[in-house]
Amino acid sequence: MTAHLQLAELVTACHWIGAKGWAPATSGNMSMREDDVHCLLSESGKDKGSLTANDFIRVEIASNRAPSGRKPSAETGLHTLIYRLFPDAGAVLHTHTVNSTVLSRVEKSDVLILQGYEMQKSLSGQTTHLDTLPIAIFDNDQDIEKLASRIEHYACENPLRYGFLLRGHGLTCWGKNVAQARQHLEGLEFLFECEMQRRLLERT
Template identity: 55%
Template sequence: MTLSFASQALIDAGRWIDQRGWCPATGGNFSMRLGDDRALVTASGRHKGYLTDEDFLQVNLAGEAITPGKPSAETLVHTALYRLSPQIGAVLHTHSVASTVLSRLTPGDHLPLEGFEMQKSLQGNLTHEATVCLPIFDNTQDMQILAEQIEQRWRARPLQWGLLVRGHGLYAWGQTIDEARRHLEGLEFLFACEMEMRRLGGRG
């Protein structure tokens, strides 16, 4: 993965995500794996709809900056995911209304989704008849704790496609940036459907 390709791919993703209102203000952060031991991440406090090449830095998989810049504290979640699976090539963390609200409305440690054709947008899921369970983690300002909790749950059963942080937002990932974008878009559609079902009395 070349640095220039990764930077442009994340810039393009940021503009696309911003147009959909999934990452308001300076919230969220994006990353791509550059190799076995490093990743490119968005710097702290940057609006994701207006990213430039200057808004990225490289970190090792411990989340430490190896080029100038200040990584977001949430970088620790990105690098934990890269350590857990060599198949993950990109991570997109967003703050949409649907993901934020739905994560608060849902008790327990996972969000079940079933009966929607769009479930087939998620890698390996071939039917609407399956139940997709997206893990939910309680929010914390200590990203090291959150990263450790993700690792613990992953060791018990590898996570797929993404995860929710309660009252915070979504982390979606994929083997490539295109797959991460597809998972993000598919999950956001599913969240919107689930929210509408609940509003109309069809869930909960």
Template identity: 45%
Template sequence: MDGETTRDLAWEHAAASIIDAGRRLDRRGWVPATAGNISVRLADGRIAITRSGGHKGYLTHEHVIEIDIDGCAVRAGDRPSAETGLHTQVYGRFPQIGAVLHGHSVAATVLSRATDGDALYLEGYELQKAFAGQTTHLARLRLPVFDNDQDIARLARRIEPELHDCPMGYVLRGHGVYAWGEDMPTALARHEALEFLLDCELQHRKLR
């Protein structure tokens, strides 16, 4: 198998993982309408990301495009997600990260709007142990909340100082979560764990 064929197969695998992830997130109701975006960094440094505007439950290979580490489309005419800069920020900061997910769940949207603070705190949930470094449900975990901003470069600058301390990911207020991992299965597991915890917290608050 020559190098070009291997390269093409790697891209096909990355695109397929994005398509599968989109369907999984859609089944959970976390990427309604055209919301959300998904990306994968290949071993050779290429980045595959969802094209702007597509429904993540109905992705095809045509909806996955290549960008560089600066977030620019490699092929003329391709339009990456408006929030591409938040994906490339994670890749630029953490060389081991291979996948980034962004969804718009009801729980993340409502809870982030219900707090005026810069974080949500989660404590007492067994699934907290899904995140790196966590060994007990007794820990009190801080999930950063950033005010949403249509100026992605400005938003990224605001996130940058705290990015090193986001083991669960982070939330954009009134918008949704960002989660990542060394590969797509890990990113999906962390995203799902975070969404579960946020949903639990939302339901718990309703009972107070």
């Protein structure tokens, strides 16, 4: 798929995310790999439900620099980190949903363990509900460079697949292309909602 068509698919995904309320009040950021050197990242302060192709900014993956001088997302460094860590990553979606935000605070450890859910198979490479699916949780930080460094250090020693949670913040997930990133987002959000409901019911 050409970069132009992939960007059109990303815009559609952003409208879908906006309609679900998964990126409220201009929050969240989305991107796609354009080539080995650049990614296209949503501009800061834009409503994700009404983005157009013109709202995406070319950013250098190695340096986080936007040659145009326009302002990409505050979390640019997390997107470029994923593209550097995972050469197969073609799109990154970062959302602020209630389930991911609350669950990341309820879970006190640095990993959320999911197991026993059939919908685990919505994630690429997962073939059974019996697998243990770990989702890393990182404490939030307004210093994105520092946060990216912590995530990179973790990824050097631990498997980091599909996505991660930022505590009290939201979910960042990725895939080989926009379609797979969107599938991972929807699958993870379903799993987070199930886990939230399970924990609530166990307390009653």
